[in-house]
Amino acid sequence: MRHTTPRPRCAPRPHRALRPGALLLALALLGSLVACGSSEEEGAPVLKWYARDEAGGVFGAAISDCNEAAEGRYTIELVPLPANADEQREQLVRRLAAEDGDIDLMNMDVPWTAEFANAGWIEEWPEDRAAAVTEGRIETTVETATYDDALYGAPLNTNAQLLWYRDDLVDEVPATWDQMVDQAEALAEEGEPHIIWTQGQRYEGLVVWFVSLLASAGGSVLDESGEEVSLETEPTREALEVMRRYSRSVAAPSALATAQEDQGRQGWETGEAAFMTNYGFVWPSANQLAPDIAADMGWAQYPGVVEGEPSRVVIGGFNIGIGAYGAHQDLAFDAASCLVGEDNQIRNATDAGLLPVSEALYSDPALTEAEAAVEGEPIERDGEPVLAFPYAETIKAALDTAVLRPQTPYYNDVSLAIISILHPTADIDPDDDVERLRDAISRALDGEGLL
Template sequence: MDRRARRAWRWRTLAVLPLLALPLAACGDDGGDSAGRTTLNWYNFPDDSGALQKAADSCSRGSDGRYAITYHKLPRTADGQRQQLVRRLSAEDTSLDILGLDVTWPPEFAEAGWILPWTGENRQRATQDTLRTSLETGTWKDKLYAVPYNANTQLLWYRDDLVPTPPKTWAEMLDMARALARQGKPHFVEIQGAQYEGLTVWFNTLVASAGGSIMTPDGQRPSLGPPADRAAGIMRDLATSPAADPSLTNQMEDENRLAMESGTAAFELNYPFVYPSMKANNPELFEHFRWAPYPRADADRPSRPTIGGIDLAVSAHSRHPDLAFEAALCLRNRENQLTAALEGGLPPTLRALYTDPALVKDYPFAADVLGALETASVRPKTPAYQNVSIVISHTLSPPSEIRPASAVAEIRGQINDALQSKGLIP
């Protein structure tokens, strides 16, 4: 991992960054618009589709004049988003009301006392028809601290002109890739092999698919074991086979998308955003672009791809928490989730939407996404997640040099050290 990435992901370092770096204008502004409505500030990822702004406007109009939501765009990178929120919450900034959190952040933010739990009627409304695994991402110590705004998960994308029947297991997929290579045809398996969060997600998915977990459910210690050895072995097998893209160690989601669109790959493990992109950028190849469930680690176990997405939380420092809870419920209601799916490409967290004709028309893979989400795995739930992720991606990079047993043993030891604040994060 390069020095810039290390600095970005060291969560303890970020937590104590000088508060003087905060804009003074950010703190203490109670706010209100010219119509006398209370201003609620919603901080979320930058959305270029306009779906988030439409949700803010719609909820503001429907508030009967009680509040107006101002949508603030956080930085584009996940580490930049987290850095800004951590700085301002550490400063007890009262101008933050509704927070869009990556699904790995709720335990850390809850443990720090920065976000409020969802209780009573608010919790009941937030959980109704919501996917169980999505709710799990926002739960810490049996309390719901953040409610799902959108979800995300990976599917297997493939070319049916090269592979008439998609593989069901990793072993089958690698065998197919080898056969295509011998025929001189496109044969790469595109996946996130760079030393970053995507590599951790790949490992987490394989561990869960092999019947294990990286950490215990309470987040107190590593679990790992034989399923982790199996997962690390699959990663090494891909990286040392003809299926590996020569750029594997530098590839993230977008590089995978571009490689598939260029015609050099037969398979891709990626998120649904690749479907409209292929349609727009390579219409000819799009005619052969298909999808299937994520491949299994073992034939007798279902795959459990890692869930992603954004959860909504209410700041513990908000001056208007009651209105913030109400507004957050509106932002993730059926209408706004459907808009986010159709215009922003964000898979919804409300189960009923996956059979809505309006969604299925643009999401012909909706049933497969729902199936993946209902059996999805969750990344380790711990306030020290950033450190855990760094340990995993550092140890498993590059994938071609993985020695499964020793790599897993190293991950176990370094996670233990991270949880006890011992040693240095690599």
Template sequence: MASRSSSRSRGRPGGRRIAGSVATLALAGSLLTACGGDSGTPTLNWYVNPDGVDTFRTYAEKCSTDQYDIAVQQLPSSATDQRTQLARRLAAQDSSTDLMNLDPVFVAEFANAGWLEKVPDDLAGDITDGGDYLEGAADTVTWDDGVYAIPLWANTQVLWYRKSLAEAAGLDMSQPVTWDQVIDAADKEGGTVGVQANKYEAYVVWINALMQGAGGDIVSDTEAGRDAKVDLDSDAGRDAAAVIQKLADSKAAQADFTVSNEGTSLGQMFPAEGPGEFMVNWTFVYANYKGLVGKPGGPADEQQFEDLGWARYPQTVEGEASKPPIGGIDIGVGAYSDNGDFAMEAAQCITSTEAQVDLAVNDGLMPSTNSAYEKVAATGDFPEDLLDLYRTSVDEGGPRPKSPFYSQISSAVQSVWHSPTSVNPDSTPKKSAEYLADVLAGKRLL
């Protein structure tokens, strides 16, 4: 617990230190308040993921009011562990779980279980009316004709690359490129292809994007719950497996391919020797490299930073539009919170345009609304064509399956498709479809 003055208004931290015995009394009173004393100012617990924590702490202060304080509680780094911690609290009807940063795939599961407070109709209408909120971001917070969270940032993946590498390989990056072309280009020129293929959630993100880019889905009719249709054993599943197999068998696969994650391939873009890489990764990449110019792991100088390029996520099948992954963070209010009305008010402050702009500028985490994007563009901190690519990728991208059983779906897919070096188009889709169908039917355990 931490002592805080309650004399502050929204957006403006207040209060001052008082010396002597009066300070001691004030500290004792505020400690009781933070612990939920009946006569004190309530504290709203805000569970956050590790990205952008400093900005979250700033907005916990800014969005606290005379009526409540907001305390940041940090969740584990992996999405799986975040889900586990939150699900345990909510299943136990924990009244101190007030505000939550939710990976979009948590929303359907938590809403279906009755763990999330429904967003008020007027705000829900603003989110889903096709106006300010990006379509892809708005879709992540809906379940069963209701809205159960507020989008904060909308993440997506693009293809990052060295311009000199693409040029040497003869790739016209102004036109859509396929996974086959990217792998062949890197292989030919001695470069590599960075992906996320460890046995964790981001590997499923890759598989899902590959399948959707081939016109398919991992599962469909997800509102049927356990009776959802499993679509892995399909042409789209085989097309996805073929891409993974091709990269695994090529010289373009990075040394840590089977345990690769969002961070491991970053250092391959500007190596001390070699032409660099093509890499699919999230929006934080630009700000990351911009801040590393002249430092270990980053571009040697501004000229090398200018060699960083970006393009739409690669096509699985030539001529069929890719479906870039959609991620991000949505803010949910716990259904069992003792201060639900305050929490919903705080959630709207936390997801304000100002907060979205600060997350973009400070942390490279892109907005969920067009109005915030316009303000980010006005800062000049990001190239306008990159911001346009982000927005288009979110609106035209593909979400992971929206299902109350998504955790089981993801784990079942990981179990069969990992290691990526063992993926085979002739067997992996069929085997994984049978396994997932049995898991959903309760015939097999994960």
């Protein structure tokens, strides 16, 4: 990992390849946003942490603990971002492009690392500080915070999808999507619940689905350099064939083209489904709202594409980045190290469902024996408490082999290119769409995909 020489605070940064759209945005906003320096109260510097205010007040509790541990050296203050990740990115990009010094720390969705680092909007973690936020962490979570062999974020939480299924309907857990569709079609013929819920809406969830299938088939969107399109023909065709077959089958819900994660949760809780690919939030929800369904709810690894080959699923989560224009970056590194500490990781998981990034916590009783609750109220089924993370071992295995979305400064354009070609998934043409994807993503990497 390279080490950068500290520069004077608020000195101009060397410009990387900034696209015309970003440059115009910066010029337009420079006059309206703070250009340098964080807010300060009398006494300790105030470090602004831009993040979604998560459920359960977990970030507020972490701030309180870290402020106390700082012993007057700094005070962290939460600046709430919208719930929607796209809107979060938009707010951060507007401010960072205008060199706003109000952002000391920020929560970054894992695909943003390359974009923010390449633009010079976040600070590289010095080697002597990086160990505090990477040692003992799941390797793939550290990879999400890394760009050009340097660390640009502190892993805060992580996530990945699992296969959820009805064990009263399913005799053998399917290992591939084709096996799952076969079973769903057989259940439909018997008049049993048979729907498979996944994310088919024109949004980021569709990218997650495609990249997971592509990686499971042995392919990738970009080559190892991250600068050229890969999309090997056979793996890409296999992934697209899986998407089309499922989307045209009786297993697909009629609302697939507009389905996001929460629509899948709701459909699952009606009892119409036999399978669902989704995140762990569906577990406490089903136990609270549909306990009869939850009683027969099983979980397994995300389905693969090639029989006999292991599956891979896209990793999610957030990392904490240090703003490049803040006046107290040394203190911000300290604050981020505290905020991602293991005590806070456990609280984030048990109170808000945000999975830990530390390896050891997946076998810690504080996680594995934690009881599920909604808004602080414990969930019971048949008079017994429901565990919050009975699937901890399964999700840890998924995270260990998870795949990252394309690591490129132009990820937003690449994502839009994938969505534009693949939606709606029932219209996918595996023969033509391999080349169409290559062309669209190549144009995105060349800057031709900007609106």
